[in-house]
Structures are given as C-alpha cells and as structure tokens.
Amino acid sequence: MSGLAFAQAPPPSHPLRFLATALLWGVLAGAWLLAGGGALLLSLHAPATIALAHVFALGVLGNAMLGSLVQFLPVAAGSPVPLARGVPLLHIAFNLGVALLLPAIAWHAPGCGLVAAPLLLGTLMLSAGAVLVAVARGNGARTVRCGIGLAAAALLAAIGLGGALLAMRLGWLAPALPLTGLHAGFGLLGWVLGLLAAVGSVVMPMLQGTRPLPPAWLWGWLLLLGGVLLVVLAEAVGIALPIPLVRTLPAVPLLLFSAAVIAMQLRAPHRRGTLLRRFWALGAVALAGAALAMPLPGNGVLAGVLVLAVGFPALMLGMLLEIAGFLAWMELRRRMPRGTRVPGVGSLSGEPHKRRAWELHALAALALVAACLWPELARAAGALVLLAWLHAASALWRCWRSAMAWQPQAPAA
Structure with a gap:
C-alpha cells in the first residue's frame, strides 16, 4: 500500500x-435473463x-467505475x-436515470425516456468533466492520468451518441447515421477498456505483484486505442475502409x-492477491x-455476452471486492481512537x-456461453447470474458488517 495518499481519501461511504x-444491478441482470429466457x-437488436x-453497461459497470474513480483518483493517482x-x-x-432508461428502451416508454435522458446526460457529463479536471490538476504518473483522461473523453462521446x-x-x-457501433466503440473500448487499462497499470503491480509496465508501452497502448476509435468513427461516418480492417x-x-x-x-515476481488474480484471469x-x-459472422451475441456479462464484470468485481476491504479498513481506522491497532x-x-463469489461467477460464465449456443439454457444461466451477484452483495455486506462490529480487546488484567 506504499505510495497511497490515504489522507486525500474521500469518506468511505x-x-x-x-x-x-453495482452489485444490485447485477442481481437485476440475472433476474432479467431468468424472466426473459432464450429470447434475449x-x-x-x-x-x-x-x-x-x-443493465450491465450502466448499472453494473457504470456504478463500479464511478465508485472506483471516486476512491482511486485521490488515493492512487x-x-x-x-x-x-x-x-x-x-x-x-x-441510478434513477438508469432505472428510467430501461422501460424507455425495452417497452418504448417516451415519458421515461424524457426524464432518463437529462438525468443520464447530466450526471455522466458532470462525472466525465470532473475526472478530466482531476487528472489535469493531479500529480500522479502522467501515463495513468492520460489514460484516464482518454477514457473520460470517450465517455463524453458515448454519452452524446447514446x-x-x-x-x-x-x-x-x-x-x-448508423450510430450503434460508434456508441458501443466509444463506450466499451474507449471508456471501459481504456479505464481498466489505466487503472490496471497501477493496481496489478500493487495488488497482484506483477512487474510494472514500461511507460513507453503505456504510451503505445494509448496511441493504439486512440487509433482504433478513429477507425470506428471513420467507418460510422461513411469513409470507405477495407472490410477486414473494420x-x-x-x-x-x-x-x-x-x-x-x-x-x-x-511472469509476476511476487504473486499475491490470489482471488483478484483469478477474477482478472x-x-x-x-x-x-x-x-x-x-470478426466471425453470426457471433455477435456470443461476443457481446463475453464482453458485457462476463469479461468486464469479472475484472470489475475482483477490484470491487478488494476496494471494499480497503474501505472497511479505512472506516474502522476512522472510528477507532488514534493509536488503536485494527485488523488488517x-x-x-x-x-x-x-x-x-469467484466460483459462482466462473460457473455463471460457463452457463452464459452455453446459453448463447443453446438458448433453452438461458433461464438456468440467468438463475446462476442472479445467485452469483447475490453472493457478491452478501460478501460486501459481511465485509462491512465485520468492520463495523469490531471492537478492540480490553488489555489483560
């Protein structure tokens, strides 16, 4: 935990x-799939x-990423x-905007959309703007701050397109114009993957014991990601590009x-954080x-499930459970008198x-892939997704409750 500025940390709440x-939205995603079945x-389209x-992109990933940034930016960046x-x-x-967006999309409810649009546009634009100001004013590693800034800029584009x-x-x-692919590109590649790569360059050495990436590699990654987003933009506005490239x-x-x-x-020289490593793997x-x-025709649903329902959530959930432990520890330190030794x-x-939680999410991942091949398994996959996120929520609650219930032992007579 060296190099972390705990004095700048926000209130754990x-x-x-x-x-x-984010965990509650994961439960809803499982319930949605359980109710909708193979038709989903x-x-x-x-x-x-x-x-x-x-539900996954905004409810699960959106909440997890915003919450992580609130903690990561001042403490680690x-x-x-x-x-x-x-x-x-x-x-x-x-979250009110997300809740109202769902009926606007699923059941064509204009009234819900009329309220959801300004809520989501306002909150996400404000969040992205605050992140850009924070990284511009910060004093952390420039590559990390530039990576987070690129992700925030991509979020702004994804918001407008959405x-x-x-x-x-x-x-x-x-x-x-056909904006769906452009919206997904800026949202998933620019915002989600861009932020994961920037944050991962810090937390993987810190929490998983890996070697730090050389700054030149990180700059190369930023150039590659920016170039891919430009290609996605060019294809959306009608610039002729080779189909294999697109x-x-x-x-x-x-x-x-x-x-x-x-x-x-x-190749990690000091392997630690076993469960976090498993989630990231x-x-x-x-x-x-x-x-x-x-790139293969007819595999859009499978690719979408692997990205939105399995890959990104697994990365986020591993970090979420780690952050929850730090938050509980910080809250316990805040509540105890100065000099009190608290649990690690x-x-x-x-x-x-x-x-x-990892075992259930791995099982749910296998079930989701099977359901893409055999849609009649979709309800079973939904039940496993629901159970996995319920257990993750329970793990978070147990972590916080154990911290709040802890009391220092009285000295022996």
Missing part, C-alpha cells in the same frame, strides 16, 4: 454507495436485449475529484489487453474469446466469501 449499487440471446445490455460533496446526489440521479440513439428510438429524431481492428485492443494481463500474471480469457469471436485488510475482506 462515497465510493461504497456506487459499489453496492437471439438478436443484439431486440429492445429487451438492448435494455439488458444497458494524486488527483482529488472536484465537487466531492455532490457524490451522494450524483449517485441517486445517475442520447442521439435514444432520441431516434423514441421518434424524437429522424434516423441518420471487422478485426476493434478486437485488437481486447486481445492485446487480455494477453498483457495473462502474461503479467504468469477469468475476465481476460472472456475478453480474448470475445475478440476472437467478433485481509482479515476484514473475508477470503472464503470472495472465493465462493
């Missing part, structure tokens, strides 16, 4: 509210399927977030990120599978519960 809500895995994708006092209101407005797509779906705008290039960052994670783990394998499936992070985070 600020990131915790986002992290806990037949086409990427079905309204209910698009809504389910946004030397970049205190502006408007920190508004985090509780931001959390409520964002608002336009919602307006087209609800009949407020006439359909224009189909394969977006898969390159996923495959490169996955290969880097696995290689760094295998699961996520990396899923993203690599998605990258291999993307490992004893608060509940390793057996995290191990069961």
Whole structure:
C-alpha cells in the first residue's frame, strides 16, 4: 500500500454507495435473463436485449467505475475529484436515470425516456468533466492520468451518441447515421477498456505483484486505442475502409489487453492477491474469446455476452471486492481512537466469501456461453447470474458488517 495518499481519501461511504449499487444491478441482470429466457440471446437488436445490455453497461459497470474513480483518483493517482460533496446526489440521479432508461428502451416508454435522458446526460457529463479536471490538476504518473483522461473523453462521446440513439428510438429524431457501433466503440473500448487499462497499470503491480509496465508501452497502448476509435468513427461516418480492417481492428485492443494481463500474471515476481488474480484471469480469457469471436459472422451475441456479462464484470468485481476491504479498513481506522491497532485488510475482506463469489461467477460464465449456443439454457444461466451477484452483495455486506462490529480487546488484567 506504499505510495497511497490515504489522507486525500474521500469518506468511505462515497465510493461504497456506487459499489453496492453495482452489485444490485447485477442481481437485476440475472433476474432479467431468468424472466426473459432464450429470447434475449437471439438478436443484439431486440429492445429487451438492448435494455439488458444497458443493465450491465450502466448499472453494473457504470456504478463500479464511478465508485472506483471516486476512491482511486485521490488515493492512487494524486488527483482529488472536484465537487466531492455532490457524490451522494450524483449517485441517486445517475441510478434513477438508469432505472428510467430501461422501460424507455425495452417497452418504448417516451415519458421515461424524457426524464432518463437529462438525468443520464447530466450526471455522466458532470462525472466525465470532473475526472478530466482531476487528472489535469493531479500529480500522479502522467501515463495513468492520460489514460484516464482518454477514457473520460470517450465517455463524453458515448454519452452524446447514446442520447442521439435514444432520441431516434423514441421518434424524437429522424434516423441518420448508423450510430450503434460508434456508441458501443466509444463506450466499451474507449471508456471501459481504456479505464481498466489505466487503472490496471497501477493496481496489478500493487495488488497482484506483477512487474510494472514500461511507460513507453503505456504510451503505445494509448496511441493504439486512440487509433482504433478513429477507425470506428471513420467507418460510422461513411469513409470507405477495407472490410477486414473494420471487422478485426476493434478486437485488437481486447486481445492485446487480455494477453498483457495473462502474461503479467504468469511472469509476476511476487504473486499475491490470489482471488483478484483469478477474477482478472477469468475476465481476460472472456475478453480474448470475445475478440476472437467478433470478426466471425453470426457471433455477435456470443461476443457481446463475453464482453458485457462476463469479461468486464469479472475484472470489475475482483477490484470491487478488494476496494471494499480497503474501505472497511479505512472506516474502522476512522472510528477507532488514534493509536488503536485494527485488523488488517485481509482479515476484514473475508477470503472464503470472495472465493465462493469467484466460483459462482466462473460457473455463471460457463452457463452464459452455453446459453448463447443453446438458448433453452438461458433461464438456468440467468438463475446462476442472479445467485452469483447475490453472493457478491452478501460478501460486501459481511465485509462491512465485520468492520463495523469490531471492537478492540480490553488489555489483560
């Protein structure tokens, strides 16, 4: 934990509210698949399927990423977030917007969309702007801050594109350019993968014992990711590009990120964080599978499931459970008198519960892949997804409860 600026950490309740809500959205995703069954895995363009994708993209990943940034930027990147006092209101407005977006997409409810659009546009634009200001003012590693800044800029683009797509779906705008691929590219590759790579360059050496990546490699990654986003943009606006390039290039960052994670783990000189390593290995394998499936026709649903329902959530959940242990430890230190020796992070985070969470998510991942091949298994996969996220929520609750219930032992007579 050397190099962490705990004095700049926000109140633990600020990131915790986002992290806990992410787990609840994961439960809803499992329930949604359990209720909808195989019909949700037949086409990427079905309204209910698009809504389910946004449960993962905004509900699960959005909350987890915003909560992680609230903690990571000031503590690990030397970049205190502006408007920190508004985090509780931001959390409520964002999640209300997500909740209203789902019926607007799934059941074409214009009234819900009319409220969801300004809530989501406002909260995400404010969040992205605050992140850009934070990394510009920060004093952490420049490559990490530039990576986070690129991710925040991609989020701004994805927000605008998402608002336009919602307006087209609800009949407020006439359909224009095919923006779906552009929206997904900036949202998933630019925002989610870009942020994971930037944060991972810090947390993998710190929490998994890997060797740090050379700065030149990180700069090369940023140039590659920016170039891929430019290709996605060019294809969307109608610039003629070779079809093999258009189909394969977006898969390159996923495959490169996955290969880097696995290689760094295998060559780690000081292996630690066993369960975090397993979560990241699961996520990396899923993203690599998605990258291999993307260029092949007819595998869009499988690639989407591997990215949105397995790969990114596994990476996020591993970090979420680690962050939860740090938050509980920090809250316990804050509550105890100065000089009191408190339990370590490992004893608060509940390793057996995290191990069961990984096992359930790995089983759910296998079930989701099987359901893509045999849609009649979709309800069983939904039940496993629901159970996996319920257990993760329980693990978070147990971690926090153990910290709040801890009392120092009285000295022996």
